[in-house]
Amino acid sequence: MWRRTLALLILTTAAACAANTGNSDQTLRFRLREDPPTIDPAFVTDQVSAAVVRRLHAGLVDFDPETLAIIPRVAERWDISDDGTVYTFHIRKGVLFHNGREVTAEDAAWSLRRLVNPATRSQRAWILSPVRGATPFQKGEAEEVEGIIVEDPFTLRLELERPYAPFLGQLAMENASILPRETWGSPPADPGSPAYNIGCGPFHLVEWVHSNYMTVAAFDDYYDGRPTLDRIIFRFIGNLSTSLEEYRAGGLDVLDEIVSGQRQALREQVGDELRQWPQMAAYFFGFNHQVAPFKGNRALRQAINYAVDKEYICRVLQEGKDIPQTGVLPPGIPGYNPDLKGYPHNLEKAKQLMVEAGYPGGAGLAEIPMLYNTSENHQRLATQIQSDLAKIGVRVSLRNLDWASFLHAVEGNTKDHSETPFFRLGWFADYPDPDNFLYVLLHSDNWGPAGNNSLYSNPEFDRLVDEARSLTDMKDRIPLYRQAEKLAVEDAAWLFLYFYEDEALVKPYVRNFVLSPMGDQMAPLRNITLDFH
Amino acid sequence: MITYALRRLLLLGPVLLVVATLAWLAVFVLPGDPARLLAGQTSDPEVIARVRSDWGLDAPPLVQYGHYLSRLAHLDLGRSYVDRRPVTTILLEHLPASLVLAISAVTLALLIGLLCGTLAAIHRGTWIDATVLGGSLLGLSTPVFWLGLMLVLAFSSSRGLGLFPVSGYGPAGAPSFHLLGLPIRLPSPGNLFLPALTLALVSAGSLARMTRAAILDVLRQDFIQAARGRGLSPWRVLGRHALRNALIPVVTFAGLDLAALAGGAIATESVFAWPGLGKIVVRAIHARDLPLVEGSILAMTTGFVLVTLLVDLSYGWIDPRTRKH
Numbered sequence: 113m114w115r116r117t118l119a120l121l122i123l124t125t126a127a128a129c130a131a132n133t134g135n136s137d138q139t140l141r142f143r144l145r146e147d148p149p150t151i152d153p154a155f156v157t158d159q160v161s162a163a164v165v166r167r168l169h170a171g172l173v174d175f176d177p178e179t180l181a182i183i184p185r186v187a188e189r190w191d192i193s194d195d196g197t198v199y200t201f202h203i204r205k206g207v208l209f210h211n212g213r214e215v216t217a218e219d220a221a222w223s224l225r226r227l228v229n230p231a232t233r234s235q236r237a238w239i240l241s242p243v244r245g246a247t248p249f250q251k252g253e254a255e256e257v258e259g260i261i262v263e264d265p266f267t268l269r270l271e272l273e274r275p276y277a278p279f280l281g282q283l284a285m286e287n288a289s290i291l292p293r294e295t296w297g298s299p300p301a302d303p304g305s306p307a308y309n310i311g312c313g314p315f316h317l318v319e320w321v322h323s324n325y326m327t328v329a330a331f332d333d334y335y336d337g338r339p340t341l342d343r344i345i346f347r348f349i350g351n352l353s354t355s356l357e358e359y360r361a362g363g364l365d366v367l368d369e370i371v372s373g374q375r376q377a378l379r380e381q382v383g384d385e386l387r388q389w390p391q392m393a394a395y396f397f398g399f400n401h402q403v404a405p406f407k408g409n410r411a412l413r414q415a416i417n418y419a420v421d422k423e424y425i426c427r428v429l430q431e432g433k434d435i436p437q438t439g440v441l442p443p444g445i446p447g448y449n450p451d452l453k454g455y456p457h458n459l460e461k462a463k464q465l466m467v468e469a470g471y472p473g474g475a476g477l478a479e480i481p482m483l484y485n486t487s488e489n490h491q492r493l494a495t496q497i498q499s500d501l502a503k504i505g506v507r508v509s510l511r512n513l514d515w516a517s518f519l520h521a522v523e524g525n526t527k528d529h530s531e532t533p534f535f536r537l538g539w540f541a542d543y544p545d546p547d548n549f550l551y552v553l554l555h556s557d558n559w560g561p562a563g564n565n566s567l568y569s570n571p572e573f574d575r576l577v578d579e580a581r582s583l584t585d586m587k588d589r590i591p592l593y594r595q596a597e598k599l600a601v602e603d604a605a606w607l608f609l610y611f612y613e614d615e616a617l618v619k620p621y622v623r624n625f626v627l628s629p630m631g632d633q634m635a636p637l638r639n640i641t642l643d644f645h
Numbered sequence: 646m647i648t649y650a651l652r653r654l655l656l657l658g659p660v661l662l663v664v665a666t667l668a669w670l671a672v673f674v675l676p677g678d679p680a681r682l683l684a685g686q687t688s689d690p691e692v693i694a695r696v697r698s699d700w701g702l703d704a705p706p707l708v709q710y711g712h713y714l715s716r717l718a719h720l721d722l723g724r725s726y727v728d729r730r731p732v733t734t735i736l737l738e739h740l741p742a743s744l745v746l747a748i749s750a751v752t753l754a755l756l757i758g759l760l761c762g763t764l765a766a767i768h769r770g771t772w773i774d775a776t777v778l779g780g781s782l783l784g785l786s787t788p789v790f791w792l793g794l795m796l797v798l799a800f801s802s803s804r805g806l807g808l809f810p811v812s813g814y815g816p817a818g819a820p821s822f823h824l825l826g827l828p829i830r831l832p833s834p835g836n837l838f839l840p841a842l843t844l845a846l847v848s849a850g851s852l853a854r855m856t857r858a859a860i861l862d863v864l865r866q867d868f869i870q871a872a873r874g875r876g877l878s879p880w881r882v883l884g885r886h887a888l889r890n891a892l893i894p895v896v897t898f899a900g901l902d903l904a905a906l907a908g909g910a911i912a913t914e915s916v917f918a919w920p921g922l923g924k925i926v927v928r929a930i931h932a933r934d935l936p937l938v939e940g941s942i943l944a945m946t947t948g949f950v951l952v953t954l955l956v957d958l959s960y961g962w963i964d965p966r967t968r969k970h
Binding site for chain 1: 675676677678679681682683684685688689690692693695696699727728729730734735738739742794797798801802803804807810811812813814817818830915916917918920921924925928931932933
């Protein structure tokens with residue numbers, strides 16, 4: 113009898129174990145480094161918030177995640193007037209909000225007005241600044257935005273002050289999502305509640321347990337078909353070592369960030385699970401063009417660029433991740449120029465340029481303070497740059513600060529400019545347009561916090577960029593942007609270091625994970641399927 | 646006893662006022678502009694100025710301080726700059742996780758510390774004593790984040806025993822109950838064990854040494870000799886007389902430990918992705934979320950004062966002689 117019982121017990125246990133070894137649940141567990149600071153589209157300025165908001169909401173247009181072309185979303189098509197100032201959007205019929213109501217042009221107009229309304233206090237109201245009447249409305253000088261016009265329930269017309277090529281790209285940003293006015297019109301006590309965060313995106317918010325996780329579930333009536341995933345659980349895990357162990361233990365299906373120093377070992381251990389692809393982002397050090405020793409000394413800036421070995425940095429310090437930066441525009445963005453050579457490592461040339469700069473062998477050049485915000489990676493790179501520059505006699509002292517103090521030091525508190533001469537910077541594209549790099553980061557309109565922290569100024573560069581942004585055809589714009597980029601590279605506007613490559617660990621059973629140049633957090637997850645695992 | 650407790654509670658007011666002022670000063674003099682951070686990486690100076698004005702950061706420092714005290718007088722800790730929710734709500738959301746972790750860790754630490762310390766004292770000079778002393782030194786000198794990671798590798802990782810979850814508080818969608826209108830979740834025991842053990846092992850080192858020293862000290866006292874002389878069994882002498890008298894320093898230490906951990910165990914919370922107060926305090930400091938930093942400091946101070954009061958009151962129960970004083 114006892115033998116039979118034992119055999120039965122063993123069989124039952126084995127069956128239970130066998131049953132537990134597989135999983136066909138369509139729930140994706142995705143790591144985010146922290147809670148999103150906001151899930152209100154109007155306030156999103158960071159990637160973590162964008163990663164969530166892009167699942168819950170949809171705008172008139174979107175980026176194709178792979179080609180980065182502007183594609184229809186809630187608007188099924190649009191017309192642009194010949195002079196490039198009138199955009200007419202035809203809203204798709206049958207698009208539903210999560211509360212079941214149909215999206216209309218009035219919702220789109222209300223959402224755009226909300227974004228630019230001074231009472232909303234959105235930091236991204238500038239997205240609509242090209243629209244006629246948006247700026248006076250934002251300043252409280254007008255009661256309406258003249259250029260936002262609802263023609264009929266499914267047609268929205270946006271009129272611009274003047275032709276502005278990047279406009280569609282800006283409209284594809286998550287900030288311009290379409291919201292139902294009946295819920296978003298009266299903010300509740302808890303802005304993170306599912307009842308408030310209604311959108312028309314492929315997933316709807318189910319639960320947000322702060323500092324712990326957030327669950328979003330498939331929206332059955334999504335206009336483009338129900339997502340193949342049933343739900344996504346965003347787990348908030350800040351510590352990278354813990355995240356990696358969680359991924360290894362099966363607690364995460366996708367890990368979006370990898371602890372430095374582990375890449376080589378991981379490649380050997382997990383093989384294809386480690387994905388790596390170019391991202392529209394750049395990592396560089398800014399020279400302050402308005403203070404000594406960089407002011408008016410192009411030869412010194414060029415010498416520094418030649419002295420730093422970017423190839424070594426990418427190959428060794430970044431463990432084969434990232435691409436040496438040869439220009440301003442990263443691969444993947446329209447207008448990227450593969451012919452630009454940048455500043456390959458050349459110590460001899462750097463030394464010659466130091467003579468030309470008036471500091472032969474570094475003689476007469478005071479020690480330059482170099483700032484970076486606290487991070488193991490920044491520290492490692494700063495140390496390498498310090499060591500490379502010592503070879504041409506440029507002495508650099510390192511200073512690391514937390515992000516808030518760093519921004520304060522880089523931007524300064526004077527009206528005109530800061531006094532910080534040399535500092536780390538990085539930039540991830542908001543929208544795939546060369547303007548988002550060249551105008552934002554280097555145009556003299558944007559000195560200081562607006563983006564041009566290097567206080568770079570070249571009237572010819574400004575003229576080329578201004579002309580390019582007034583044209584609507586990308587084919588006409590690209591040659592102008594390329595000329596402008598060439599000028600910035602010749603001027604050695606920055607210490608060019610590398611273009612980022614994104615990376616993620618993705619379990620082999622995760623299908624259709626898109627490697628988007630906009631970054632893993634921006635890629636759509638709705639077509640992902642999970643094989644039996 | 647009641648008068649004493651009331652007097653201590655009345656002292657809480659001035660203590661909080663001093664702490665509130667120091668907290669305000671500390672965050673006020675920190676470099677970095679909260680409005681700049683809130684405005685996003687690239688922002689028009691006009692936007693930054695508007696954000697500054699919205700949050701009252703453009704007012705003169707004394708006016709800001711006045712508003713701050715006025716809010717506190719109405720028991721209003723303000724709204725977080727970052728997630729725009731009341732600071733009290735955020736603190737109450739994260740407090741249960743910190744409390745559960747702190748209480749579990751201190752309980753475990755007391756169990757380990759008292760047991761090992763007593764064993765070491767009884768077997769003074771033997772290998773047991775040497776092992777306890779060595780082990781406690783190891784516990785004391787091990788960085789808590791390293792210990793946490795090692796425990797994860799040993800017990801949770803796919804390369805280790807895989808007995809416990811690596812991180813988190815429990816499965817998504819676990820039920821919660823409401824207290825004062827707030828959803829409260831309890832952790833799953835599997836998720837709680839390793840973070841609690843990490844903190845407990847570090848504290849247990851001190852507790853074991855303290856228990857050992859206190860018991861050895863008490864065992865030399867005349868009343869212990871007298872108890873032995875009356876023929877009481879060694880276990881009764883130890884349990885009823887020696888251990889009880891040795892408990893005061895141990896309870897003081899454990900109480901302070903509990904108070905400190907209830908305010909958040911930053912490194913442990915980071916390693917185990919534990920949703921406690923430590924996690925939000927670090928985030929608030931980085932983001933210059935002044936109301937949340939100030940609110941957290943005040944909450945921690947209040948907790949600390951209350952726990953130390955409870956510890957002081959417990960002396961009377963542990964050692965009736967102290968009630969007279």
